[in-house]
Amino acid sequence: MRFGGRSFLVAAGALTIAVASPRAEAFPAFARKYGLRCTACHEAWPVLNDFGVAFRDNGYQLMLGKDDPVTTHLSYIPVSIRITPHYEFDSVSNQDTDQGKKDIKSGSVSTVGIDLLTGGTLANNVSFLVVPTGFTTADGVFLESAWVRFDNILKSSWLNLKLGRHEVDLPQSAHRPWNLSSTGYLIYSYHSPGSASIYDMGENQRGIEWVGHDRGSVDRAAISIFSVEESPGSHNFLDTPGVYGHATHEWHFEGYGLSALQLGVFGARTTWPTTSLTSGGTPIPGTGGALKPSTKIGGQADLWFNSTTTPLHAILVYAHGKDDQALIPDATRDGAFNGGFLELGWTPTLKTTVFFRYDLIRNSTQGVIDSPKNFNDQDAQTIGLRYTLNYNNRAEYALHAEYSNMKVKRAASDGTDVRTQTIFLGIDFAY
Numbered sequence: 001m002r003f004g005g006r007s008f009l010v011a012a013g014a015l016t017i018a019v020a021s022p023r024a025e026a027f028p029a030f031a032r033k034y035g036l037r038c039t040a041c042h043e044a045w046p047v048l049n050d051f052g053v054a055f056r057d058n059g060y061q062l063m064l065g066k067d068d069p070v071t072t073h074l075s076y077i078p079v080s081i082r083i084t085p086h087y088e089f090d091s092v093s094n095q096d097t098d099q100g101k102k103d104i105k106s107g108s109v110s111t112v113g114i115d116l117l118t119g120g121t122l123a124n125n126v127s128f129l130v131v132p133t134g135f136t137t138a139d140g141v142f143l144e145s146a147w148v149r150f151d152n153i154l155k156s157s158w159l160n161l162k163l164g165r166h167e168v169d170l171p172q173s174a175h176r177p178w179n180l181s182s183t184g185y186l187i188y189s190y191h192s193p194g195s196a197s198i199y200d201m202g203e204n205q206r207g208i209e210w211v212g213h214d215r216g217s218v219d220r221a222a223i224s225i226f227s228v229e230e231s232p233g234s235h236n237f238l239d240t241p242g243v244y245g246h247a248t249h250e251w252h253f254e255g256y257g258l259s260a261l262q263l264g265v266f267g268a269r270t271t272w273p274t275t276s277l278t279s280g281g282t283p284i285p286g287t288g289g290a291l292k293p294s295t296k297i298g299g300q301a302d303l304w305f306n307s308t309t310t311p312l313h314a315i316l317v318y319a320h321g322k323d324d325q326a327l328i329p330d331a332t333r334d335g336a337f338n339g340g341f342l343e344l345g346w347t348p349t350l351k352t353t354v355f356f357r358y359d360l361i362r363n364s365t366q367g368v369i370d371s372p373k374n375f376n377d378q379d380a381q382t383i384g385l386r387y388t389l390n391y392n393n394r395a396e397y398a399l400h401a402e403y404s405n406m407k408v409k410r411a412a413s414d415g416t417d418v419r420t421q422t423i424f425l426g427i428d429f430a431y
Contacts, residue, residue, distance in 0.1 A: 027430070035393055037392060045398065060119060082114065129145050158213070166209055169244075181424045187361065190378070192337055199230075201296070205229050221246065223244070223245045228272065235286065274327065290326070295322050311347060315343040317341050380404060397428065
C-alpha cells in the first residue's frame with residue numbers, strides 16, 4: 001500500500017534529524033524601520049494580531065507617509081534572519097527492519113538552517129518579499145518566497161495583485177505557527193490514500209494572487225491562481241493549474257469574555273497529471289496530461305477571549321476533501337475525507353504563550369473499495385510553551401518547549417498503527 005512505504009520515509013526523515021529550518025515571516029526589520037516593538041504586529045510571536053494583519057494587507061505599509069524607501073534612514077537595510085537551534089528526540093513505532101518490527105528512536109542537537117528575509121516597499125504601494133532558506137551543506141539554498149505586489153490599485157484597498165512564489169491566504173498560516181516541530185496542520189497536506197497528488201495548501205505556490213480588504217481588514221478576501229508546486233508538469237497554458245480562495249469577516253465586542261470573533265470560508269481545486277510522454281519509458285518532465293482534480297472546501301472560526309492584547313485565542317478549522325479516482329491506482333470511485341484542527345493559544349503575559357492543537361483526519365470513502373474505511377485515519381496532539389526573553393524593535397528570542405504525538409491508522413506493513421512522537425527543546429530567535 002502506497003502510504004505504508006511513504007510513512008516509513010517520513011519517519012526515517014524525522015529520525016535523521018539532519019536539518020531543521022524555521023518557517024519564515026517573523027520580521028524584526030519592519031520593527032526597526034518604524035520604531036515599533038514586535039508586539040505591535042504579533043499577539044504572540046509569530047502569530048499576527050489585527051494590526052499585523054492590516055499592516056501585511058496594506059503591503060507592509062503604515063500609510064502615514066513614511067513607507068517609500070526614500071523616507072528611511074540611509075543606514076536602514078530591510079534584512080532579517082531567523083534561526084532555531086534546538087534539541088529534538090523522535091520515536092516512530094512499528095517500523096520494518098531486517099531484525100523484525102521495531103520502534104526506532106533517536107535524539108540529537110539538530111543541524112539547523114536559517115531563513116534570510118528581505119522585504120518591504122520598493123516604492124509607495126509596491127511591496128515585495130524574498131526569503132531564501134536552508135543554507136546548509138546538505139541542502140543548499142531554497143527560495144521559499146519571492147514575490148512583488150502592487151497595492152491599492154486605482155486607490156482602492158480592494159484591488160491588490162501579487163505575482164511570484166507566495167503563501168496562499170490560509171485560515172491559519174503554516175509559516176507562522178506557534179509550534180516548531182514537523183507536525184504541521186494535517187488537513188493542509190492530506191489526500192485520499194494512494195492519491196498521486198501531493199499538493200499541500202501550506203506550501204508556497206507560484207502564481208498570481210488578488211487580495212481585497214476594507215479598512216482594518218475586518219472584511220477581507222483573497223484568490224490565488226497558481227501552478228501546483230512539485231508537480232511533474234503538464235503541457236497546458238498554465239502548468240498543473242490550481243485555484244484557492246478565502247474570505248473572512250470579523251466582529252469586535254466590548255469588554256472581556258468574547259472580545260472578537262472571525263468567521264471564514266475557504267476552498268481549493270487543484271489538478272495533477274495522470275499521463276505523460278515518455279523517452280525510453282521514462283516520463284518527460286513538463287509533458288503530463290489528462291489532469292484530474294483534488295478539492296478541499298471548509299470553514300473556520302477564530303474566537304478571542306479576554307483582552308485582545310493578552311488573549312485566549314481559539315481556532316477551529318474544518319474541511320471536506322476529495323481526490324478523483326483516476327489519481328488513485330486501482331480505485332473504482334473517488335476518495336473522500338473530512339478533517340481539521342482545534343488550536344488554542346493562551347497568552348497570559350506578552351512574553352508567555354501556552355499552545356495546544358488537536359488535528360484530526362477521517363476517511364469517509366476509500367477509493368480502493370476493499371480498503372478498510374479507517375485506513376490512514378490520522379490524529380495528532382501538539383502542546384508547547386514559548387517564553388520570550390526579549391522584545392524590542394531590533395530582535396526577539398524565545399525559549400521553546402514542545403511535545404507532539406501523531407498516530408496513523410493501519411500504516412504499518414502488517415496493518416498496525418504507526419505512532420510518531422517528538423520532543424523539541426530550543427531557542428527561536430529573529431534579528
